[in-house]
Amino acid sequence: MRPHVDQRQARVLSLVRARGSARVADLARELGISPVTLRRDVEAMAARGEIRRMHGVISRLEPDPAGAEHGGAGSGTGTGSGSGTGRGGGLVIGMVVPTAEYYYADVVRGAREVVEARGARLAVGLTRYLAGEDRTQADRLLSTGADGLLLTPNWEAGAPGPGEGAWTAELPVPTVLVERWAPPGHPAAALDRVASDHADGAARAVAHLAERGHKRIALACRETPTAGRLRTGFAAAVATLGLEPAPAWPAAGTWPAAGAGTAAGAAAPAEAEAFARTLDYLCAAVAEGGVTAALIHSDTDAIMLIPRLQARGVRVPEDLAVITYDDEVAELADVPLSAVAPAKREVGARAAGMLLDRLEDRGTGREGPRQHLDLLPRLTVRP
Known part of the structure; x- marks a missing residue:
């Protein structure tokens, strides 16, 4: 028993x-x-x-000098308890992320593991992508004693827009950007940062599909902070490999009204309408544009799209081979899907380590140069 x-x-x-x-x-x-x-x-x-x-x-867990054992971190939406006697002993690391679910769950876990292992404490603030909430959460964590910040600002394109984000470079403690970047010349470009190289991830998917004989490949992704880098890598790989371009994604205002042959009604919310338009695009790309494969961001979109594509006469994978991006639930599809997986947990771990190193070097006269670290995603091929 x-x-x-x-x-x-x-x-x-x-x-x-x-x-x-x-x-x-x-x-x-x-x-x-x-x-x-x-x-x-x-x-x-x-x-x-x-x-x-x-x-x-x-x-x-090693006992503190008073003989009490230190606790581990709480849930991804809370704070760790206590601090240890390791190299980061006594430090409090604040982490501001949009959510502690889905993609960012692993990012937070990776950061928490490193912070705990080095005897520090992690405190997490969530923004839910609300405008201005990233700065509010950063200020809150600083007011409660955070010694450094791991920061994922609410930048819609993954990078600051015009006049946006300068405050991140003015924070009074060492700060590392996580899954965000800033262009040269922007104040935030001087910050340490760790991010997934989404452009490389998209290129890996295109290269794999090209090796399988596909000459015309489509990209289907909604507007997220990841989308711009995916498009950059996708376009670069198509050009480098000499592939035929897929039909262009229709410009705003050129879609048919929702409900005209789509899965969404005229009064459908934006999310449903965007999904219906993606379905229309892929169907047309296969039927009229000669597309035989697609990279779809994200897994959940792909899993929802596939039966709808098949209902519209597009067989997967016979007519359209699919690779998804994120690899959160791709293996749970009816037929497990090949997918590109950003190194989410490692992003959090590397960012936390970078920040703790920066904090320990502060004031010693041996502080090293700022670092911009891009981690390459991994492609998992499933039958």
Whole structure:
């Protein structure tokens, strides 16, 4: 009979405290339980502040000088508890992100793991993409004692628009931009930053489809902070590989009215209308434009589009091969989809490490140059 969950977790805690650290895979074998079960236990124990986890390894929390053990971070929408005695001991890292769900859930996890491992504490502020909320959350975190900020501003194009974003370079603490960038000459361009190279990710998808024999490939993506970089990489790869351009995305005002052969009614909200227009574009691109493959951002859009495409006579993958971008749920489609996955967790981890290094170097006279780090996404090909 399997031991009760409390007994099992108590055994894990005892072993980790005795050894200092242990690999999750090794412990699972030793205890005779599946890695999935142990990872679930580890998540629960870390959330309660009993252990520290990072990259497949769990370790005990060292006691502070008063003998009290420090807790781990709370949920992605809250703050960590306590601070440890590691290199970042006593530091509070503020993190401002649009949401702690979907894409940014992994970004926050990556940052939290590094912050905890180095004995600091993470506090998270959410903006929900509301105008001005990024600055409000940054100010709030600073007022509660944040020593540095990991910042994802609400820039619609992923970079600041005209007259936007200069405040990020005027913050009184070291700041690292996360999944955002600023053009040369903009004040925020002088900040450290870590981001996914979405242009490279789009290019990888195009190259893979071209290797499979596709000559005309379409890009379908709604307007998000990722879209501009996807279009840049997509267009560059099409030109470099000598592919035939797909039909142009219709300019604003040239779409048929919603409801005219679309899935949305005349009074449909903007989200449904944008989805219907994407469906119309892909159908026309296949039927009239000779398109045989598409890169679709995001996974959820692709999963919703595919049955609608098939209902309109476009077979997937026979008539249209599909690669999705994000790889959050692509493998959960009826037929698992190949997808490009930005290194979300690593983006958060690298950004947190960069900020902690900057904080530790401050005032020592050995502060290094600013860094702009782009992490390349990975393409996962599924049958």
